[in-house]
Amino acid sequence: MTENTQPPSNGPRSAPADLPTQYTPADVEGKLYERWVERGYFAAQAKSDKEPYAIVIPPPNVTGSLHLGHAFEHTLIDALTRRKRMQGYETLWQPGMDHAGIATQNVVERELAKEGKSRHDLGREAFVERVWRWKAESGGQISGQMRRLGDGVDWSRERFTMDEGLSRAVQTIFKRLFDDGLIYRAERIINWCPRCLTAISDIEVEYQEDDGELVSLRYGEGEDSVVVATTRAETMLGDTAVAVHPEDERYAHLVGRTIKLPLTDRSIPVVADGHVDPEFGTGAVKVTPAHDPNDFEIGRRHGLPQITVMDEHAVITAHGPFLGLDRLEARSAVVAALRAEGRIVDEKRPYRHSVGHCSRCKTTIEPRLSMQWWVKVAPLAEAAGDAVRDGRVAIHPKEMASRYFEWVDNLHDWCISRQLWWGHRIPVWYGPNGETVCVGPDEEPPAGEGWHQETDVLDTWFSSGLWPFSTLGWPERTESLAKFYPNAVLVTGYDILFFWVARMMMFGLYAMDGVPPFHTVALHGMVRDQFGKKMSKSFGNAVDPLDWMDAYGSDAVRFTLARGANPGIDVPIGEDWVQASRNFANKIWNATRFALLNGATVEGPLPAAEELSSTDRWILSRLNATVAEVDAYYDDYQFAKLSDALFHFAWDEVFDWYVELSKTTFAAGGRPAEVSRRVLGEVLDVTLRLLHPVMPFVTEELWTSLTSGESVVVTDWPRDSGFRDAAAERELAAVRQLVTEVRRFRADQGLQPGQRVPAALDLAGTALAPHEEAIRSLLRLQPAGEGFAATATLPVAGATVALDLSGAIDFEAERKRLTKDLGVAEKELAQTTAKLGNEGFLAKAPEHVVDKIRARRETAQADIERIRAQLAKLP
Template identity: 75%
Template sequence: MTETLPHQARADLPPQWTPAEVEGDLYERWVERGYFTADADSDRPPYTIVIPPPNVTGTLHMGHALDHTLIDVLTRRRRMQGYEVLWLPGMDHAGIATQNVVERELAKEGKSRHDLGREAFVERVWQWKAEYGGKILGQMRRLGDGVDWSRERFTMDEGLSRAVQTIFKKLFDDGLIYRAERIINWCPRCRTALSDIEVDHSDDDGELISIRYGEGDRSIVVATTRAETMLGDTAVAVHPDDERYQHLIGTEVELPLTGRHIPIVADPHVDPEFGTGAVKVTPAHDPNDFEIGQRHDLPALTIMDERGVITAHGPFEGLDRFEARPAVVAALRQQGRIVAEKRPYTHAVGHCSRCDTVVEPRLSMQWWVKVESLARAASEAVRDGRTSIHPPELARRYFDWVDDMHDWCISRQLWWGHRIPVWYGPNGEVVCVGPDEEPPGGEGWQQDPDVLDTWFSSGLWPFSTLGWPDRTRDLERFYPTSVLVTGYDILFFWVVRMMLFGLYAMDGEQPFHDVFLHGLIRDAAGKKMSKSKGNVIDPLDWLDRYGADALRFTLARGANPGADMALAEEWAAGSRNFCTKLWNASRFALMNGATVARPVPARDRLTDADRWILDRLDETVSEVDGLFEAYQFGRACDALYHFTWDEFCDWYLELAKVQIAGGGERAEATRAVLGHLLDALLRLLHPVVPFVTEVLWTTLTSGESLVIAEWPARRGAERDGTAARRIAGVQKLVTEIRRFRSDQGLKPGQRVAARLSGLGEADLAGHEGAVRTLVRLDAPADGFTGSASLEIGLPGGTVTVELDLSGAIDVAAERRRLTKDLAAAEKELAGCEAKLANPRFTDKAPADVVAKIRGRRETALADIERIKARLAALPGA
């Protein structure tokens, strides 16, 4: 604010908001006072959210910051509304990611995990976790996460490990876990199966080789990007209705380089429009080929080992897969089998998300969850409304997955993780051991060497963290959880798995009532962030430069259900400016006696401005409540932003200055209204910007903390339409006069004499003093003569404003400025018209570009007309 009116000044607030000096100590105070610790024995309604557990290897990235901000907004608001809130924190052991980190550390010592052995290696990982793991937990404190640190969990702590073993045993005994040989994603570098989410797909340059199998009219041509896999072909497949190959279906053809004969089969999976319409079938090295092999009872020949090295007997044995590829092509070329070669050939290739190695589909013996009945239950829970998905349009994607879900591969060939609780006996015995059972003893018994997929343990998160399989007080009180907040990108990988396990383990009780799915964060141009592109935004950098509140407000304001967010630094700067605006406005109000000690007077003792802003506060409370209930974070923050900046700061505070300056009963009423407004506004903003609001509110009210303050409610008074109409009139008058002053070349603070006519007819006679103060207009003296005037139409009538500009402006300087502006506008017009007159531009340029030039032309025309009118109005023109 630019001026302070005389009153009892308060020195409680420093001149500037400096988040770095406040946030850390303030957060620790909240934690020490136990504000975030949930009481399972309270009689308040429960509200529970479990944190999407970040990897123990992780640091805070923008996706985490968005997740945590939105959850904190929800939980802080519910706490203020009187709920017993539990926001439960924790971390995921992140099997493959953590193992890779520790293996890299060992490599620096010239060692591998095999040098240490399994037991010593796992101990080394625990040591790493104790020393370096969980950096993100400290960063969560910087962001302001109101989590219950007393209930922090880890997916491999004793309680959660017991839950994992319990549900594995239950699923095994119910026939829902089995072991079978199937195609999986395999990383030859990490030497483990991968889940689909651990595979990153990119468009890579490769080659497409067309190979002729057989001779003469009995031959058939297939195309492949992986020529080396032909060594494992056990058939060629064509579409049953493809007339080109009817005479070959049921016959055999010789597989080049091997001497083997393989059948030509008919399968509806084949697309006759793609390539030659004939495909090679390698059941052990392609998921689609595996399915074809199953349908036609084809053998599956594994032709490479876990390292990606060729094992098929012959000249290629011992070659790495990428060495074997050109060798196989060369051998085929020598035999005259290459029909066509296309290089480069761009196609989608899967890479291990941890080490970027090209993933190899591989037939492997693995453990699986039979999902049919579990998925059916997960589908029904959403269809019957026990769980609601927000936004609703993403429910279709959920159903697409659960209604057509394939059995889930849960075993990983790692050492770090929950080891599969199955023992094999010397005579082929298989025993699954529960958490309270002793494993079988005696010679020859061995535990399965594999560990469970990380998603298996994180799928138990909503109930294992509350004490399951025991019926704990926490489990009874806080399950089902209230809402899950996460990105839509892991709807299948994590959300669906929690639904499967929650309904199964908790006797049909869903793990959460609501699922809120937000979008992904992208750069300012809408592109996916990646280190290789150099467009990654580090939230820690923004925390350092702008503060936690600014980062949180930026993320929450950009969060729309299911939609991606394009993030630019100017957003963060704008959010910092918003916090500064709130600080300055509150400081002004406090220094001018804003108080909550006195009640707001009866409405008949309030001014139009008071009644209008109180009504707008009521409307904002209702609007924000409805939007938060619908998970419309972005729209709720927009409503708060515009009420705070546009209405409270830009208008009511300016009008309040006038009312306070007048003194007396009206000034005291204004101070009470200011205090009430600020109290409610800071409560409304607290869930999104908790630090700055806490400092301001405790200063205003001397209350203990906003964290435990009540959420604001509507006052319930009937809206005063007359006050709203009058204030709208004042706003239009002030805006138009300010614009006119600017057009006349007056400086913002320059006072001039003016006559205002027609205020009575417009029902604004009582606001003349406020209007004059806000637009720097002095009352006219005797003999006043206006040299410039404007008319402002209002619903009740027209107000005429006459200003005396004699001596108020430097006419010569103003003419020079306007002449320069006119030349620039005419140059802009000429450039636009030249482009629009050129058919090569209008016919070939994108429609939006042409429309933009047309818009610039219209703006230039309007500017020229305005500047000419101003020049004509200058004295002596």
């Protein structure tokens, strides 16, 4: 037998009175967290000689508050870092927040609107000061909520994407990219929000099904006419061509010719382009290069003019009767004008189609031709793809790698400029004679009359893409950068694999001499409601995790989220699951309190093998197997499986069996009781340590009570000692089988759980014999005294249990009950058999309905067999 995996401690506290009879999370969680922070448990030391383990927090918006998605992701990251800290690594969980350009600017602009002002009334400098003031007073409430959840982050290293150090990093990498020709300025199609008055990134566009109208329009006359369809009729004012497929014979005679564009005095060419799908619609499409990304590319290939017909507010600027109309007003007016000219061939109203909206203000996005700053991503994306292909970075689950490659291998140049005031202002100055100068962090901007700085700011994703190394002091070569870069793993949702992960990969490889920012990308899914539906305020199913924490405790929320976390798969969650996790926390509390009341201890080494009972050997064997199983699941980021393994070991094997079996040993006293007290202490010590990363609060309170140790946060992670005892496991499996079968029989007979009945046990020749006293205790079986007459005999696991139920059951009443149940089962069998024998029913009924009827028949057959067997056993 190996020795204890934990060095001997000072033993248990003298009295379990330290533990209240019930666990109340609110009385425990806050004080424990502040104690952890005060003692510096989460602080990472760059000078440490320990092996580093670093993870960055996906920086939440400064405007944000904790939602279930945050709680889910933070639980997984915290579990990883807590385990690694216990394993002896120098762990850094890097916290911080994103300045969230559009979201934050919108918040402050709404405040100004309440005062009857706009940002333009203040001016840029005063407005930015106002935003900083808002951040200091109201921003970052999520930090306090992270403490509620138990996030073990190093608060001394908290960073903000607009703080001085990170701003220096942004300016440095912009300058390098610019000097290397990887940043340029050009006019392209972008996502434009007419409300926020800025370009926005793809991830800030939310698509939803909207009611619109699909209108088919005829351009040209007679045989030289073409029919095109659109949901945005107002953009036809900016059409500069009609495109058809080069091999579409229907339009071959028109390619190269021009046709009249309705409602205008212009003629436009018909061009042949392979982008057009000849099978879709009429096979001809209108081309508006200034208002559609696909049309823009067609326009570039064919040298078409780019006519902008809307301003930044989405108001029509084209001269004529539509000038000054909002785009939606213009849409109706254009359709009406076309109808008057007889140009409308067909209309479909309403027409459901996917429309992009600004995620911040919900305004419909307008594709717009605009002069913007861009990153030339081809060489950066190639490097990001190679880092995964050559194994420097692993994507987990590996099935997600194909989605990553699909993205980075086809990545378009990235629009990085935003028409905002809040953010990192682009470090470019324009001169009076058309000069363009990019200024680095240690350079003075050009001075003199006519010089001015670019007014645009950078996309928030630009600064967050630097997060793994800018937070460590880059561009300076700091001790922290040397120690903690690259990070061990990035834990994030698959939904931002393309937007954030790819950008960090590109920037990390570029800035850090080809060293990727992390070794592994562990992707998780999205949190959904118990029916698998996306959580949303509009759906009425959104949940504030703080409400669940208030009701059930943070450990219950964390354990529920971890138990649903299969790699890359969405996580359904319902309140009843959180309640079940709360019950688990209570079970842990009550079992540990029982152990303390009965003298369980961790003092000294485990007893020698010859002193251990088969029950002791069984639980120690199962304990070590569980340690190995949990380790393997952690290393594979299988949070659901490790949580499930811990749940079933703790509840099913430790609490429901070993603790119950120990009661008989404790009652008998003597050396066997001392041995079991030490074994129980060992099992609870290790179990609490295994549970700690996912359930930090209840395990801390219990572990310190059990061991008098300083804190489970900084104790050692359990190790598999290698001890296994297959014979003990088989022996206890037989005990559990016998007890379970007899309990089921008792329940079938209507006996109350605590009701005692006489019984004769024939355990001779089986491994069950040493456990007779425990078996009788668990099953509430009295010895077979004088006058004993067996009314039921159960052969189980090679043994025989004879029960005398004559004084425990009203046999006549029981016979009536079972006979009634038998009649119901027989009727169900007859009905389901008749349905399944009906050829007409089988021909018409859906397959899942037929399967359900088959299942009902099988259940009825099983019920009939069970009830008849019970009736046969009645005297």
